[in-house]
Amino acid sequence: MTGRKGPGKVCDVKRLLSAFLIAALLLAGGLAPPAGAHPMSTSAVLLDIGDDRVEGEVQLPIDRLAVAVDRDLTRGSVLGADRTFLRKYTAEHISAVGDDDRPWPVTLGTGSVRTIDRTPHLVYPFEIRPSGGRVTTFALRYDVIVEELLTHRVIVTVRYDFDRGILGTNDAETLGIFDYTTKSLRVPAGEGSWLRGFATTAGLGIEHIGEGTDHLLFLLMLLIPAPLVAAGGRWRTAASARRAVGRVVHVVTAFAAGHSLTLALAAAGVIDLPSRPVETLIAVSIAVSAVHAIRPLVAHGEVLIAGGFGLVHGLAFASLIGDLGLDRGSLVTSLLGFNLGIELTQLLVVALMMPSLLLLSRTAVYPAFRTGVAVIGLVFSISWILERATLTSSDPFAGIQAWLVGHPLLVAMTVAALAVVARRTVPRAP
Amino acid sequence: MSPVTSARRSRQARVRRAVVALAVCTGLGVTGCAAVASTGSSAAAAMTTRKAPPAKVASGAGGANTAKVVAAADAFLATLSDEQKDTVLHDFDDATKKTGWSNFPTPVVQRNGLKLGDLTDSQQAAALKVMEAALSKQGYEELVEIRKADDYLASLPGAGNGRVNFGSEWYYISFFGAPSRTGQFTVQYGGHHAAYNITYAGSNVSISPTLTAVEPMAFDWEEKFYAPLKDKRTATIGAVQALTETELASAEIDGSFDDLLLGPGHDGPFPERPEGVLVSDLTKKQQAKVTAMLKAWVDDLDEKAAARLLAKYVSEYGKTYIGWSGGTTLDNPQTYVRLDGPSAWIEFSNQPGAETDGVHQHTIFRDETADYGWE
Numbered sequence: 155m156t157g158r159k160g161p162g163k164v165c166d167v168k169r170l171l172s173a174f175l176i177a178a179l180l181l182a183g184g185l186a187p188p189a190g191a192h193p194m195s196t197s198a199v200l201l202d203i204g205d206d207r208v209e210g211e212v213q214l215p216i217d218r219l220a221v222a223v224d225r226d227l228t229r230g231s232v233l234g235a236d237r238t239f240l241r242k243y244t245a246e247h248i249s250a251v252g253d254d255d256r257p258w259p260v261t262l263g264t265g266s267v268r269t270i271d272r273t274p275h276l277v278y279p280f281e282i283r284p285s286g287g288r289v290t291t292f293a294l295r296y297d298v299i300v301e302e303l304l305t306h307r308v309i310v311t312v313r314y315d316f317d318r319g320i321l322g323t324n325d326a327e328t329l330g331i332f333d334y335t336t337k338s339l340r341v342p343a344g345e346g347s348w349l350r351g352f353a354t355t356a357g358l359g360i361e362h363i364g365e366g367t368d369h370l371l372f373l374l375m376l377l378i379p380a381p382l383v384a385a386g387g388r389w390r391t392a393a394s395a396r397r398a399v400g401r402v403v404h405v406v407t408a409f410a411a412g413h414s415l416t417l418a419l420a421a422a423g424v425i426d427l428p429s430r431p432v433e434t435l436i437a438v439s440i441a442v443s444a445v446h447a448i449r450p451l452v453a454h455g456e457v458l459i460a461g462g463f464g465l466v467h468g469l470a471f472a473s474l475i476g477d478l479g480l481d482r483g484s485l486v487t488s489l490l491g492f493n494l495g496i497e498l499t500q501l502l503v504v505a506l507m508m509p510s511l512l513l514l515s516r517t518a519v520y521p522a523f524r525t526g527v528a529v530i531g532l533v534f535s536i537s538w539i540l541e542r543a544t545l546t547s548s549d550p551f552a553g554i555q556a557w558l559v560g561h562p563l564l565v566a567m568t569v570a571a572l573a574v575v576a577r578r579t580v581p582r583a584p
Numbered sequence: 585m586s587p588v589t590s591a592r593r594s595r596q597a598r599v600r601r602a603v604v605a606l607a608v609c610t611g612l613g614v615t616g617c618a619a620v621a622s623t624g625s626s627a628a629a630a631m632t633t634r635k636a637p638p639a640k641v642a643s644g645a646g647g648a649n650t651a652k653v654v655a656a657a658d659a660f661l662a663t664l665s666d667e668q669k670d671t672v673l674h675d676f677d678d679a680t681k682k683t684g685w686s687n688f689p690t691p692v693v694q695r696n697g698l699k700l701g702d703l704t705d706s707q708q709a710a711a712l713k714v715m716e717a718a719l720s721k722q723g724y725e726e727l728v729e730i731r732k733a734d735d736y737l738a739s740l741p742g743a744g745n746g747r748v749n750f751g752s753e754w755y756y757i758s759f760f761g762a763p764s765r766t767g768q769f770t771v772q773y774g775g776h777h778a779a780y781n782i783t784y785a786g787s788n789v790s791i792s793p794t795l796t797a798v799e800p801m802a803f804d805w806e807e808k809f810y811a812p813l814k815d816k817r818t819a820t821i822g823a824v825q826a827l828t829e830t831e832l833a834s835a836e837i838d839g840s841f842d843d844l845l846l847g848p849g850h851d852g853p854f855p856e857r858p859e860g861v862l863v864s865d866l867t868k869k870q871q872a873k874v875t876a877m878l879k880a881w882v883d884d885l886d887e888k889a890a891a892r893l894l895a896k897y898v899s900e901y902g903k904t905y906i907g908w909s910g911g912t913t914l915d916n917p918q919t920y921v922r923l924d925g926p927s928a929w930i931e932f933s934n935q936p937g938a939e940t941d942g943v944h945q946h947t948i949f950r951d952e953t954a955d956y957g958w959e
Binding site: 195218221222301302303304305306333334335 | 838839840841842843844845847850853918933
């Protein structure tokens with residue numbers, strides 16, 4: 155299992171959220187884990203399905219294990235005096251059998267003690283090697299603790315299976331529960347295809363740029379001046395629509411090239427930057443592009459800004475790769491899928507906004523519109539810069555931003571309506 | 585006025601018009617969205633039809649005071665708004681009947697129906713009248729005392745660590761199937777440490793599954809002393825301790841139990857082979873102790889039906905077993921006692937203290953032939 159990247163705090167919050175999600179799912183499914191007044195005292199089995207092996211982990215609540223083996227166990231003793239006995243006991247009660255009835259060897263790793271839901275658990279990593287070399291559907295047989303403590307339950311979760319589109323804790327799939335009547339579960343594997351994983355990563359890319367207000371705002375700031383040409387330190391209407399479209403293509407391509415490069419490098423571990431300065435730089439990138447939208451900073455500045463700051467945005471996408479658990483195996487496919495999702499979303503934004511902007515840019519309201527939107531972008535970005543540099547504790551515009559991002563069609567339709575109305579009632583720009 | 589300024593004025597006017605148009609567009613867009621959202625939620629709140637299927641009652645013992653319960657239920661329903669009725673009434677076979685009860689406090693398991701704490705005083709009184717009608721005097725007292733125990737827990741500093749809700753307001757009531765003297769319907773009442781599923785089908789009634797539990801075993805509340813479930817504790821420990829050494833040895837159930845085997849969310853399967861000693865093999869005195877144990881649960885139900893059911897369960901002693909695991913004393917947190925007959929099923933499980941020191945109990949009563957009523 156590879157370690158997860160990303161800042162600790164974000165990771166913890168996400169893990170907590172996913173824990174809540176899993177709990178909610180279990181409850182909804184009527185598989186209520188005994189939690190609440192008591193701390194959770196179920197066991198857990200987590201599975202990561204790979205191509206040639208299954209890795210995983212068993213989490214055994216120490217107080218329940220003590221009842222099952224009829225020994226006084228403590229945090230210390232499970233790794234000390236009782237270590238050999240417990241390892242043997244656990245190993246004896248886990249096995250795997252392939253579809254052809256051939257046993258698959260299960261190897262337990264070194265035990266450790268971890269507090270999960272406020273209860274100390276003995277945790278063993280394990281590895282299952284398929285008899286035929288490739289992982290196919292198999293039966294997992296398990297009755298640790300539950301062979302003796304008949305009211306105990308063991309929740310089995312598939313944490314990773316790329317070919318079935320399960321990539322991280324967010325989409326972890328509860329496979330079932332071992333209890334006093336269920337001691338064998340069928341683990342589906344080798345039934346999906348890499349396309350499924352690819353589609354899922356693309357979906358994640360779409361979702362994450364779709365929710366990333368800062369990335370979208372940056373793109374919007376670059377698109378606003380795209381139909382114009384800089385002349386003498388001011389924006390003027392481009393001579394032809396064709397030329398304007400060409401400039402949009404340049405901007406989008408430069409942004410895509412920039413963030414793809416750093417996304418690949420960071421995901422491959424070539425570069426590794428802390429996330430806070432990256433986030434702050436992204437906010438700065440929006441400020442710069444907003445200023446540029448008001449007054450051109452340099453000729454063809456938007457292409458330079460798109461490419462240069464695109465490198466920074468790529469670093470932020472890369473930190474998501476770790477958070478989403480895309481960094482286990484199949485990295486190239488994951489990266490391609492994730493990036494494809496990002497590009498598709500960008501093209502969608504361009505497709506939604508650009509016709510209206512092109513139309514508007516040829517009317518006299520455009521300077522006012524462009525300046526207005528750029529000023530809003532500038533205000534948002536300054537607020538982000540302050541928040542991300544920890545100068546302020548919260549962002550007062552978070553609510554508005556969430557609403558705007560949550561209603562993309564409404565925003566696009568409003569701009570389109572404005573463009574149509576302006577085109578009919580306002581004279582063309584000089 | 586020069587033609588230039590006139591042209592500029594008219595352009596300014598047009599720009600102004602455009603801005604107004606934009607504002608109107610945005611406004612319409614926002615209103616449209618809000619309208620869509622509200623349509624969605626009102627559609628979700630639409631009433632569903634509720635049917636009470638005719639019951640094939642083979643295993644009923646009769647004697648149910650159905651008319652009295654229906655009258656109390658109708659009186660309670662009459663105090664409710666349409667929206668509240670929609671929340672409290674479900675189809676008889678609604679799947680939430682089996683998932684919406686537990687020994688755990690909310691929100692660990694969300695309950696069905698209306699929360700007593702959300703009702704007016706008169707509505708709450710009417711709701712409790714339904715339970716009072718369904719239960720015997722001792723059964724209803726126990727229900728009230730389990731709620732008081734939760735008030736007591738809520739009063740403890742740091743109770744539940746803010747993660748769970750304690751207190752007598754967190755109990756719920758709901759109906760599955762419309763209350764009727766002839767059709768089948770279930771009254772479901774519950775919250776932390778309480779879950780009553782009482783199903784009526786004409787003259788028959790089933791109290792299966794009903795979970796009664798309490799923490800702590802004894803407490804003072806508002807200058808009074810309470811010990812809910814005392815009868816169940818005394819009778820169960822009495823029955824198991826009446827067994828001889830040899831009987832105890834053969835009555836031991838395989839495995840350990842840290843909670844109810846057929847508790848919330850686990851409606852089966854009932855074990856294929858009953859474990860323990862056969863009750864009909866015991867002496868008269870010992871059998872009387874087992875009957876006292878059975879009575880502690882069955883007698884929670886209204887007196888007449890309870891007497892009929894008890895007679896039926898006692899008549900099945902030739903196929904009824906009593907067994908134990910972990911321990912047979914009240915202070916042992918591992919103590920687990922089970923009665924397993926062709927119909928009756930009782931589990932008594934000691935629990936280590938969760939919010940207080942000392943053990944507390946989870947118990948369940950089921951009737952294997954009438955779990956949640958009849959097919």
